[in-house]
Amino acid sequence: MIRHHPDENLLLEYASGSLARGPSLVVAAHVQMCADCRSHFHTLNNLGGSLLNGSPAQPLQANAFERLMQRINQTPDKVAEKGEDTPIGEQIDQDPVLEHLPRVLYQLLNRNPNRHWKSLTRNLQICRLKSGQNDYEVAFHRLRSGSGLPKHDHRGQEFALVLNGSFSDHRGIYGRGDFVLCEPGQVHKPIATQDMDCLCFSAVAAPVALTGISGLFLNPLISFCPG
Ligand SMILES: [Zn+2]
Numbered sequence: 001m002i003r004h005h006p007d008e009n010l011l012l013e014y015a016s017g018s019l020a021r022g023p024s025l026v027v028a029a030h031v032q033m034c035a036d037c038r039s040h041f042h043t044l045n046n047l048g049g050s051l052l053n054g055s056p057a058q059p060l061q062a063n064a065f066e067r068l069m070q071r072i073n074q075t076p077d078k079v080a081e082k083g084e085d086t087p088i089g090e091q092i093d094q095d096p097v098l099e100h101l102p103r104v105l106y107q108l109l110n111r112n113p114n115r116h117w118k119s120l121t122r123n124l125q126i127c128r129l130k131s132g133q134n135d136y137e138v139a140f141h142r143l144r145s146g147s148g149l150p151k152h153d154h155r156g157q158e159f160a161l162v163l164n165g166s167f168s169d170h171r172g173i174y175g176r177g178d179f180v181l182c183e184p185g186q187v188h189k190p191i192a193t194q195d196m197d198c199l200c201f202s203a204v205a206a207p208v209a210l211t212g213i214s215g216l217f218l219n220p221l222i223s224f225c226p227g
Contacts (some may be wrong), residue, residue, distance in 0.1 A: 002175075002177035004172075004179050007098055010027060010181075011037060011044060016020040020135055021133040021139045022135060022204075024161040026161050026202065028078075029102040029104050029106045029161050030102075030161050032103060032104060033102055068096060090134070095100075100187050105137070108129055111127070111130070112129045114123070115128070115129060117142070120143075123143060124143050124144070126142075127139060127142075128225055131227065133227070137225050137227070138202070138226075140200070141199070141201075141202060142198070142199050142200075143198045145165065146192070146194045151188070152188070152210050153186070153187045153210075154184055154185065155184055155207065156204065156205030157181065157204075158203070159182060159203045159204075160181075160182070160202035161200060161201045161202070163176065163201055165192060165193065166192070167193065168190070169190045170189075171188070206224065
């Protein structure tokens with residue numbers, strides 16, 4: 001059961017197309033997994049359409065069509081309208097971790113044939129993805145079952161979605177489909193539950209900062225690769 005959702009404002013930004021591409025991918029994936037947010041998304045879309053229908057016509061700029069097509073090509077597939085949890089179910093690159101993804105993430109994987117997993121620590125791996133923007137690092141993270149991340153601070157917003165397994169921090173437990181937003185200045189120490197590795201998809205606006213004495217030595221070494 002999904003317990004954590006994007007708030008009203010974030011869903012509205014996503015529905016109106018004004019949310020940045022990185023966070024949009026995370027929200028789109030959540031909406032594909034979450035019937036409640038999908039229903040809400042439909043309502044917001046219909047409301048937006050009604051408002052547009054009631055607006056007086058405006059003259060178009062000369063390159064309006066080209067700009068519209070560019071926007072469509074850059075926008076994450078809003079197959080939220082279709083709404084399947086995920087039609088995938090096939091194994092990608094012999095990597096069983098990346099099974100049963102929301103369709104928008106499957107499409108992103110197809111555009112990243114050269115992706116690879118990299119170990120950040122003994123228990124944490126990252127698979128960075130190119131998503132056609134320069135503001136957010138977009139990636140999968142895999143945290144080994146039962147292990148934790150060092151306590152860290154967020155220097156920019158982090159939008160994340162749990163895809164497999166679960167983790168907990170001082171705010172609660174997050175399982176498959178749960179949406180997680182960390183604001184700058186929020187400190188937490190996520191720990192994966194014992195039963196399976198925890199797979200998350202995230203868009204991060206700035207590198208995290210380890211707290212405590214270890215941060216003095218390790219923070220300058222933490223890489224950040226928006227794209
Ligand atoms: Zn939801």
